[in-house]
Amino acid sequence: MKDLLLVLVVVLLVATASVFLGAPLVGAEGQFVLWQLRIPRALAGLLVGATLGLVGAAFQLLFHNPLAEPSTVGTTAGAALGALGALVFDLGGAWQLSAVTLFAFAGALAASLVVALTASSGRARVNDVLLAGIAVTLAAGAVSQAVHSIAEMPALFAAAMWGLGQLPQVGYERVLVLAPFVLGSSVVLLFRARALAALALSEDWAATQGVPVRRVRLEVLTAGSLGVAACVALCGPITFVGLLVPHLVRRLLNPPARQLLGLSWLAGAAFLVVCDGIARVLVPGRELPVGVLTAALGAPALFALVLRR
Amino acid sequence: MEREHPATGLRLQGVTLGERLQDVSLELRTGDCCVVVGPNGAGKSTLLRTLLGLERPERGAVLLDDRPIEELTPGQRAAHVAWLPQRPALGEALSVVELVASARYRFGEAHGEALAHARRALAAVGAAGLADRRSDRVSGGELQRALLATLLAQEAPLLLVDEPANHLDLAYQAAIYRRLGELWSRGLGLMVVTHDVNLAWLLGAPERVRVLGLEKGRVVQDTTLAAPDLAERLSALYAVPLRAVEVGGVRQLLVDRSVLPTPAPGDEP
Numbered sequence: 001m002k003d004l005l006l007v008l009v010v011v012l013l014v015a016t017a018s019v020f021l022g023a024p025l026v027g028a029e030g031q032f033v034l035w036q037l038r039i040p041r042a043l044a045g046l047l048v049g050a051t052l053g054l055v056g057a058a059f060q061l062l063f064h065n066p067l068a069e070p071s072t073v074g075t076t077a078g079a080a081l082g083a084l085g086a087l088v089f090d091l092g093g094a095w096q097l098s099a100v101t102l103f104a105f106a107g108a109l110a111a112s113l114v115v116a117l118t119a120s121s122g123r124a125r126v127n128d129v130l131l132a133g134i135a136v137t138l139a140a141g142a143v144s145q146a147v148h149s150i151a152e153m154p155a156l157f158a159a160a161m162w163g164l165g166q167l168p169q170v171g172y173e174r175v176l177v178l179a180p181f182v183l184g185s186s187v188v189l190l191f192r193a194r195a196l197a198a199l200a201l202s203e204d205w206a207a208t209q210g211v212p213v214r215r216v217r218l219e220v221l222t223a224g225s226l227g228v229a230a231c232v233a234l235c236g237p238i239t240f241v242g243l244l245v246p247h248l249v250r251r252l253l254n255p256p257a258r259q260l261l262g263l264s265w266l267a268g269a270a271f272l273v274v275c276d277g278i279a280r281v282l283v284p285g286r287e288l289p290v291g292v293l294t295a296a297l298g299a300p301a302l303f304a305l306v307l308r309r
Numbered sequence: 310m311e312r313e314h315p316a317t318g319l320r321l322q323g324v325t326l327g328e329r330l331q332d333v334s335l336e337l338r339t340g341d342c343c344v345v346v347g348p349n350g351a352g353k354s355t356l357l358r359t360l361l362g363l364e365r366p367e368r369g370a371v372l373l374d375d376r377p378i379e380e381l382t383p384g385q386r387a388a389h390v391a392w393l394p395q396r397p398a399l400g401e402a403l404s405v406v407e408l409v410a411s412a413r414y415r416f417g418e419a420h421g422e423a424l425a426h427a428r429r430a431l432a433a434v435g436a437a438g439l440a441d442r443r444s445d446r447v448s449g450g451e452l453q454r455a456l457l458a459t460l461l462a463q464e465a466p467l468l469l470v471d472e473p474a475n476h477l478d479l480a481y482q483a484a485i486y487r488r489l490g491e492l493w494s495r496g497l498g499l500m501v502v503t504h505d506v507n508l509a510w511l512l513g514a515p516e517r518v519r520v521l522g523l524e525k526g527r528v529v530q531d532t533t534l535a536a537p538d539l540a541e542r543l544s545a546l547y548a549v550p551l552r553a554v555e556v557g558g559v560r561q562l563l564v565d566r567s568v569l570p571t572p573a574p575g576d577e578p
Binding site for chain 1: 362363382383386387388390391392394399404407408411412414463
């Protein structure tokens with residue numbers, strides 16, 4: 001509980017600080033930048049970071065695998081294929097959302113669905129599910145390459161930019177689109193914290209203690225994929241958050257599995273907002289995509305954690 | 310922990326599971342005590358896993374109070390049968406009290422309440438002091454006691470226990486079997502898989518302790534611990550000469566190494 005409060009305070013401080021990072025806010029223009037640019041962007045960062053951190057933790061527990069992360073079940077590969085298809089075939093959007101967003105979302109869900117169905121079928125062991133995720137990722141990658149080979153240069157460039165990962169730049173609309181998906185997904189995962197903790201201990205043992213293993217697996221995969229699909233669709237793939245944050249939390253606070261989820265949710269929010277703040281001001285006059293920064297900070301941080309053990 | 314347990318029974322009817330179990334029929338009811346012995350690979354652990362519904366038989370039925378076990382929810386099964394796996398590989402390191410509290414899942418209670426029950430279960434096995442230690446930092450004997458508390462915390466009337474004394478020193482082995490005997494005397498149903506039938510004397514009431522001998526997935530011996538010909542029966546089962554020796558009024562089986570056949574070269578141990 002103490003840890004949870006501590007991390008919550010850090011998140012609030014970091015989120016507030018990130019809003020004031022960068023050029024000073026003066027006059028009417030300053031007000032506009034604050035309320036229409038920085039605050040909605042920080043909100044999006046909190047939502048996306050929290051979701052990626054939480055789903056990463058949930059999948060690591062579910063798969064008994066420290067390498068599991070939000071895109072382990074093919075979500076990102078499916079989204080990338082969807083986004084590429086929308087750009088290359090110049091598809092139209094709907095409901096005030098771009099085709100890239102819509103098709104990325106559809107691709108992400110389609111890929112995860114295949115894996116979730118594998119998980120709920122018959123006597124699938126948890127490693128089979130992991131393999132299915134790898135297979136779906138590879139298959140989506142192969143189809144993407146086929147699409148690449150027939151695509152025009154501008155579409156490929158746009159797809160490459162999308163692939164860098166970036167928080168939405170303007171306004172509250174996207175935050176409002178994102179919120180129901182990621183909050184719904186978070187509620188389901190946090191609600192299943194105890195079952196996940198039991199599964200992480202030993203799947204067979206959990207089953208004999210009353211945990212409905214297959215149902216929990218399906219719920220966690222579906223809810224997790226839905227939240228990540230919404231994030232990837234709106235922001236592109238933001239790497240390393242889902243992998244790094246749970247490990248960071250483990251090494252720093254060493255919580256029981258049950259609390260790992262809530263802590264990763266908070267820590268993910270803080271981590272992404274910090275990265276985004278730095279990405280905004282690191283190179284004067286232009287912004288780096290936050291996905292570049294999460295990877296640039298995440299990789300050495302992970303190395304440092306491993307070596308410190 | 311001291312509540313009355315409803316009468317309940319778990320039954321295998323002509324269960325076959327590949328080579329591992331062949332046409333096995335048996336029943337375990339509250340108040341029964343059954344020790345399962347047999348050479349390595351005889352199907353002892355598979356037998357427990359099948360009774361728990363973790364393995365689905367190819368032929369035959371697993372019935373819990375006359376209902377096929379696959380028709381029951383995990384929660385319903387957990388209310389009747391608890392399992393102490395053989396040296397469970399714990400995927401996550403956590404405090405002992407959290408480990409024990411995991412067995413309270415079926416009650417759907419607040420976590421604080423689950424922890425309180427877990428502490429009581431630890432106290433009941435004389436391990437209250439372990440509660441806040443990490444499960445990967447305790448000794449083998451301490452972990453085994455924590456696992457026994459986990460078994461108790463589930464409050465199921467039937468207990469399936471797999472090699473509870475493995476990797477323990479002699480004092481701990483005896484302590485674990487005495488605790489299990491106490492649980493049995495309180496009316497629980499007990500099935501214990503073991504390599505050391507001598508420990509079963511510590512359960513109490515040898516004439517009521519059923520001994521099942523498994524070989525290649527079949528029940529080939531069905532007797533009691535008090536049976537006068539137990540040594541001969543188990544000699545046949547393990548294919549080693551066993552002698553019965555009285556020590557302080559307790560009959561123990563010892564391997565007679567003077568006539569032990571030398572394994573042929575190339576034989577697996």
